[in-house]
Amino acid sequence: MVALRASGIGKRFGAVIALDGVDLELRAGEVTAIMGENGAGKSTLLKILEGDYQPDSGQLSLGGRDVSFTDPSQSRAAGLRVIAQEPEIVPYVTVAENIYVGGISKQGFFFDQRGLEKRAAEDLARFGFDRVISPKTIGRELSPAQRQIVEIMRAIVDDPDVICFDEPTSSLGDDEVALLFTLIRQLRAEGKAIGYVSHRMNEIFQLADRITVLRDGKLVGSKLTTETDNNELVRMMVGRDLSQLYHRQPHETGAPVLELSKVDTDDVSGIDLMVRAGEIVGIAGLVGAGRSELMKAIVGDLPVRRGIVRVNGREVKFASPADSVAAGIGFAPEERKAEALVMQRTVRDNTVLAVLPRIAKAFFVSTATEKSLARRYIEQLRIRTPSTEQLVKNLSGGNQQKVVLARWLAHGPTLLVLDEPTRGVDVGAKSEIYGIVEDLAKQGVGILFVSSELPEVLGLADRIYVMAGGRIVGDMDREHASEEAILALAMLEVAAPDAA
Numbered sequence: 230m231v232a233l234r235a236s237g238i239g240k241r242f243g244a245v246i247a248l249d250g251v252d253l254e255l256r257a258g259e260v261t262a263i264m265g266e267n268g269a270g271k272s273t274l275l276k277i278l279e280g281d282y283q284p285d286s287g288q289l290s291l292g293g294r295d296v297s298f299t300d301p302s303q304s305r306a307a308g309l310r311v312i313a314q315e316p317e318i319v320p321y322v323t324v325a326e327n328i329y330v331g332g333i334s335k336q337g338f339f340f341d342q343r344g345l346e347k348r349a350a351e352d353l354a355r356f357g358f359d360r361v362i363s364p365k366t367i368g369r370e371l372s373p374a375q376r377q378i379v380e381i382m383r384a385i386v387d388d389p390d391v392i393c394f395d396e397p398t399s400s401l402g403d404d405e406v407a408l409l410f411t412l413i414r415q416l417r418a419e420g421k422a423i424g425y426v427s428h429r430m431n432e433i434f435q436l437a438d439r440i441t442v443l444r445d446g447k448l449v450g451s452k453l454t455t456e457t458d459n460n461e462l463v464r465m466m467v468g469r470d471l472s473q474l475y476h477r478q479p480h481e482t483g484a485p486v487l488e489l490s491k492v493d494t495d496d497v498s499g500i501d502l503m504v505r506a507g508e509i510v511g512i513a514g515l516v517g518a519g520r521s522e523l524m525k526a527i528v529g530d531l532p533v534r535r536g537i538v539r540v541n542g543r544e545v546k547f548a549s550p551a552d553s554v555a556a557g558i559g560f561a562p563e564e565r566k567a568e569a570l571v572m573q574r575t576v577r578d579n580t581v582l583a584v585l586p587r588i589a590k591a592f593f594v595s596t597a598t599e600k601s602l603a604r605r606y607i608e609q610l611r612i613r614t615p616s617t618e619q620l621v622k623n624l625s626g627g628n629q630q631k632v633v634l635a636r637w638l639a640h641g642p643t644l645l646v647l648d649e650p651t652r653g654v655d656v657g658a659k660s661e662i663y664g665i666v667e668d669l670a671k672q673g674v675g676i677l678f679v680s681s682e683l684p685e686v687l688g689l690a691d692r693i694y695v696m697a698g699g700r701i702v703g704d705m706d707r708e709h710a711s712e713e714a715i716l717a718l719a720m721l722e723v724a725a726p727d728a729a
């Protein structure tokens with residue numbers, strides 16, 4: 230019944246105690262959710278299960294036998310797979326090769342590309358992912374959602390007995406989430422033991438049979454899903470009640486800070502859009518609707534082919550993101566690892582990156598100034614790090630996202646563009662981030678954000694644009710917005726090409 234048991238797991242990183250005597254049981258034919266705030270130790274626990282990290286103390290057993298893995302290849306051979314929070318995709322090979330990387334050598338002497346693609350096509354179809362991904366696509370061309378699917382496929386084609394997912398849906402849209410849930414339920418019905426890390430409460434209640442909560446590296450408790458509720462789980466995770474997620478405050482809107490008129494890029498067309506000073510504008514739509522591409526075009530990271538972009542009333546043509554930073558635009562991209570953070574540098578370096586030109590007016594910036602700035606945001610956003618000098622690559626996923634935000638908050642932009650601002654962020658920090666966005670709007674900053682979480686769009690935005698098929702298919706005020714109204718628009722197929 231118990232397929233995997235971990236008992237008394239301890240792990241330290243220098244002064245940080247990531248795990249302190251944690252127990253976990255994953256049962257065959259059940260989904261066990263693992264929850265906890267950013268930095269609670271969830272990913273570390275999964276890395277220990279698969280043998281990527283070695284525990285300082287504790288014991289693992291798999292199928293009733295004590296095991297210890299010094300490398301993920303050993304846990305794989307023993308029938309355990311962990312799907313990582315940040316997928317590692319080989320950029321220059323196909324989806325098919327990415328799925329079977331590591332297994333290829335077993336195929337024989339020669340490398341049978343067509344055979345591999347055929348096998349990938351069959352496996353993708355078997356799990357229902359053939360609709361959203363092709364075996365021939367090259368790694369670097371994959372969207373974040375597709376990368377996640379490749380990562381999942383890699384794990385399940387081996388037919389393991391125990392499968393752990395580390396925030397698998399944070400880069401998926403509703404469509405792909407539905408596919409994934411069907412898959413997980415299928416795996417559960419086949420008797421697999423499943424561990425599932427997520428910050429999304431609704432997913433936990435849809436999927437999980439049991440819930441295990443960690444806080445500050447310690448086990449808080451385990452519950453049957455039927456015996457607990459939202460409020461109890463939040464209390465277990467954050468150690469206090471969280472009365473409200475959104476802090477609406479009235480904010481006055483002023484003159485337009487961003488105007489797009491008939492803008493075309495390679496991926497989107499005919500975009501008319503406006504953000505006023507002090508206005509929070511949300512963009513909803515399904516994955517692939519062109520939302521991230523539009524954000525990148527606005528900040529000069531993708532070329533604008535036609536149309537006019539105005540910032541503070543002046544027409545602009547950004548050749549690179551540096552131009553948009555100079556014009557007062559801050560951007561927190563969707564793929565923080567690749568695009569936003571310098572992983573090998575410290576929290577301090579990453580926080581002050583965008584402000585340097587400004588605070589360097591007096592010729593040099595003292596380390597003390599940098600540190601105090603970084604410290605302010607560590608406190609405000611509750612970034613869990615031992616100090617300002619910690620390397621960003623050693624922070625948990627959600628805390629990395631907070632560092633990206635800290636940088637732009639420190640920058641004090643006129644327009645802040647946020648692509649999935651709370652992806653992978655825990656409930657407590659979400660509420661902090663919403664509060665900060667509201668504060669910035671109150672101070673007159675224009676905010677443009679993309680989110681795949683409809684409650685977030687509805688809770689935060691003053692006005693909402695809905696995108697589908699590379700176009701804006703509708704817009705609405707918060708008074709007229711609802712999940713149904715947004716979804717109805719988002720799922721519109723843009724049937725007729727431009728009639729002009």
Ligand SMILES: Nc1ncnc2c1ncn2[C@@H]1O[C@H](COP(=O)(O)OP(=O)(O)OP(=O)(O)O)[C@@H](O)[C@H]1O
Nearest residue numbers: 242247267268269270271272273623624625626627
């Ligand atoms: N390689 C490392 N070196 C130093 N500290 C680390 C390392 N890996 C993790 N940590 C620290 O261990 C703690 C637990 O991190 P972990 O990644 O397990 O959190 P998490 O629960 O997965 O959080 P999130 O929800 O943000 O993904 C954090 O304080 C993190 O900074």
Ligand SMILES: [Mg+2]
Nearest residue numbers: 272314625626
């Ligand atoms: Mg994690």
